[in-house]
Amino acid sequence: MLSVVDERDIGSCSKRKIVTTLIDICIVGLAAVPLLIFKVSVTPYHRGFYCNDDSIRYPFKSSTITSAALYSIGFVINIVLILLFEFIRYQFGSIYGATNGGPATESTTSYTDSTVQTGRSTRRKIFQYFYNVYRVLLPFVFGAVVEHLTTDIGKYSIGRLRPHFWSVCQPDPAKYNCVTGYITEDVCTGDPSRIREARLSFPSGHASFSTYTMMFAMLYVQARLRWRIISLLRPLIQLILFYLAFYTCLSRVSDYKHHWSDVLGGAIIGVVTAILVVFKVSDLFEKEPRDANSGTPVIQNMVVQTPEHRTMGLQHYTEMGGPGPKIQQHNSHVMTKGYANPHFTAEDEDDRYYIPKARHRNGVARSYTENDVGTEGRIATQVYYIDAGSSRHSDSEGNATFSKMTTQL
Structure with missing residues (x-):
């Protein structure tokens, strides 16, 4: 190439x-x-x-x-x-x-x-x-x-x-x-x-x-x-x-x-x-991101600490094609803070919304600065399903509430 x-x-x-x-x-x-x-x-x-x-x-x-x-x-x-x-x-x-x-x-x-x-x-x-x-x-x-x-x-x-x-x-x-x-x-x-x-x-x-x-x-x-x-x-x-x-x-x-x-x-x-x-x-036939497949998680159970000190369960999926049911989405709180994305506004640039250097990508730990919001991310849509329930360790599946957030890495 x-x-x-x-x-x-x-x-x-x-x-x-x-x-x-x-x-x-x-x-x-x-x-x-x-x-x-x-x-x-x-x-x-x-x-x-x-x-x-x-x-x-x-x-x-x-x-x-x-x-x-x-x-x-x-x-x-x-x-x-x-x-x-x-x-x-x-x-x-x-x-x-x-x-x-x-x-x-x-x-x-x-x-x-x-x-x-x-x-x-x-x-x-x-x-x-x-x-x-x-x-x-x-x-x-x-x-x-x-x-x-x-x-x-x-x-x-x-x-x-x-x-x-x-x-x-x-x-x-x-x-x-x-x-x-x-x-x-x-x-x-x-x-x-x-x-x-x-x-x-x-x-x-x-x-x-x-x-x-x-x-x-x-x-x-x-x-x-x-x-x-x-x-x-x-x-x-x-x-x-x-x-x-x-x-x-x-x-x-x-x-x-x-x-x-x-x-x-x-x-x-x-x-x-x-x-x-x-x-x-050329890259004409390179695979492009498609639908999120709940059966192929890239990052699971990532812990994010909110300003209210409430733990939220986060699952990340790469956009890709293939069979598999999507996670049911509900109108709950969508966590959009603390990710490298040029679409965020100035009020989103708050370091308190994620644990510095705690992010993983493709299952491998990566080191990030405390606030890399200002950098332009890779143009490939990523999907995050956030468990906004009372606790991600809840024993009852009925208490889990998922919200979808898309960003670019």
Whole structure:
């Protein structure tokens, strides 16, 4: 995965975030340098041919999908989708993140829920939106560079002749003799630039780039479009994206630009690169917090001392999916003091409301300062069920009263 920025920085423009962003951009730039070297100074492998090889005697045709159209469509579609769906998450976060078509539960994290409501909140939310666009767009560009580089390595190393090689080569009969069989001499008299391109058949660059960009877009839509009221909307979008790549691949064969095996090899490169980038470089499919599952406690029976010197039982659950009944909630006192959460107001910053350095996380004791309320917490919703009964050691379950509090760690 590309360098990870501390999630506590999200919504703010910190020096650390700027440095890591510049490093990521430099990595992409360095990966793109070999592409320029291939175009400028590398000569394709000089492969010979047979006079009776009919697979390279097809006529020269203009491309149905030009290179300009290929790159424009591939980048524009992904950029538009990323801007659109990240904006939908920015505006409606939990609603469009639901899997059942209705509003998500209160535990679903959204941009609007996790922003500090201060005078700077609007600016922070806007910055957070563009930063999340960047975190999707950067892996996409990185993958496009890797896909292109992989394709070029194959093209220049193998030097396979295109189906229209004979048409652009225009070999001089005085320079070769078909009786000798395999001809390796330079016998072409056509345009040198076209001859050079005619030696770059395997794998297909159009096939690799179109399948990479469309596969990335299909997986992105799968990850982001969870609104299921119209159940066929997501597969419809993905089907359109698939057909765009499929038609591009077919056109390379019908235009006599590539052999079918060239297109197949390029498509495999594009698909594999997209899958690796989405699942290993980006965080599109990382598990997000879901519903609190009462069967999987992370912290149990944590003692909190209130100003009234009354002991309250506290149970903490990480937001996650899965079966299991939720704890019955009642309208009792909700303990919200003493936790690191930027949403708390100034009157909440009171050290008396918890025992310093007594908090645990994932079952492991951690050391905290007496008041870390002012620090911005990890953007991941945590759920606390508080036993506000007379005593957490009560023998009767009927006396237990649970209240739910959500915060961010």
